[in-house]
Amino acid sequence: MNKLRAIQLFVRLAELGSFTRVAEQLNTSKSVISKEVSRLEEDLGVRLLHRTTRNVQLTHAGEGYLQRAREILAQLEAADSFVQDLQQAPRGRLKINAPMALGITELSRMFADFMRAYPDIELDIHLGDEDVDLVEQGFDLGFRASSQPLDLAYVGRPLTRFGYHVCAAPQYLQQHEPIVSVDDLRSHNCFEYSYFKGKNVWPLDDGVRIGGTLRVNSVIFMLTAIKSGLGLGLVPEFLCREALAGGELVEVLPDARKPELTLYALYPARHFVPARVLQCIDFLEAWFLRQR
Numbered sequence: 001m002n003k004l005r006a007i008q009l010f011v012r013l014a015e016l017g018s019f020t021r022v023a024e025q026l027n028t029s030k031s032v033i034s035k036e037v038s039r040l041e042e043d044l045g046v047r048l049l050h051r052t053t054r055n056v057q058l059t060h061a062g063e064g065y066l067q068r069a070r071e072i073l074a075q076l077e078a079a080d081s082f083v084q085d086l087q088q089a090p091r092g093r094l095k096i097n098a099p100m101a102l103g104i105t106e107l108s109r110m111f112a113d114f115m116r117a118y119p120d121i122e123l124d125i126h127l128g129d130e131d132v133d134l135v136e137q138g139f140d141l142g143f144r145a146s147s148q149p150l151d152l153a154y155v156g157r158p159l160t161r162f163g164y165h166v167c168a169a170p171q172y173l174q175q176h177e178p179i180v181s182v183d184d185l186r187s188h189n190c191f192e193y194s195y196f197k198g199k200n201v202w203p204l205d206d207g208v209r210i211g212g213t214l215r216v217n218s219v220i221f222m223l224t225a226i227k228s229g230l231g232l233g234l235v236p237e238f239l240c241r242e243a244l245a246g247g248e249l250v251e252v253l254p255d256a257r258k259p260e261l262t263l264y265a266l267y268p269a270r271h272f273v274p275a276r277v278l279q280c281i282d283f284l285e286a287w288f289l290r291q292r
Helices: 002-015 019-024 029-045 061-087 101-104 106-117 168-176 182-187 220-227 237-245 276-291
Strands: 049-051 056-058 093-100 121-127 139-147 155-160 166-167 234-235 248-252 261-268
Touching: 002 019, 002 029, 002 049, 002 056, 002 061, 019 029, 019 220, 019 276, 049 261, 056 061, 093 101, 093 276, 101 106, 101 121, 101 139, 101 220, 101 237, 106 121, 106 276, 139 155, 155 276, 166 237, 168 248, 220 234, 220 237, 234 237, 261 276
Parallel strands: 093 121, 093 139
Antiparallel strands: 049 056, 139 261, 155 261, 166 234, 166 248
């Protein structure tokens, strides 16, 4: 017995309610359909249908089996479509959420390359640092840079890692007391990023509580204040790399222990993910690998 074929016939029969109508649709005989469905019932050891001369009705077991059979067939169809999509140039719309600073720096360069490689993909990118529910707001893909475990409601693919740097402008360091140890930060003007999970405790060595004259929900805004010589900040590597290399900023306490940020591509946990989402993530992994 071809069980998949028998399941398909059973579902069609349950939907049309007549052996005759199914036979006409599939251009076969009623006896062939009846034999296939009977073999399925024998294999399951239960009656799925009540047969009369005019129509068929589902038994209690048949109703439950129909619901699950439909789910199986739908998943098979989705699996076939997924594989077919992989064989074709990806197309369609991708709605993406990413942190503001990361989107303006690393991800903007990466997505420019992605758009050249996949011109048929329409990108709908939303930048912001607040927490959002990807499923509730209809995002296909999200990016999070985190040093802590992620929400298990999503599938997370690690893409790359970034470090943190304590940064200050040369003029700030010239005008203030030397910073030799982590504890010295307590007496300095240290800026707080309001979305930082540790709030006003920087994760340096065993942790140090900081305070200052600026609390802001934008790392880019904070970085401008740091460059202006107004205070210090704990800044992700991708944002301060060029300023450190050009001497615009100086790294403070380079030997202090600091956590690493892992950049994750997140997508909602579901049975079948659109091929364009997975192809996008594969592109991201390869892109970041080339940057190392």
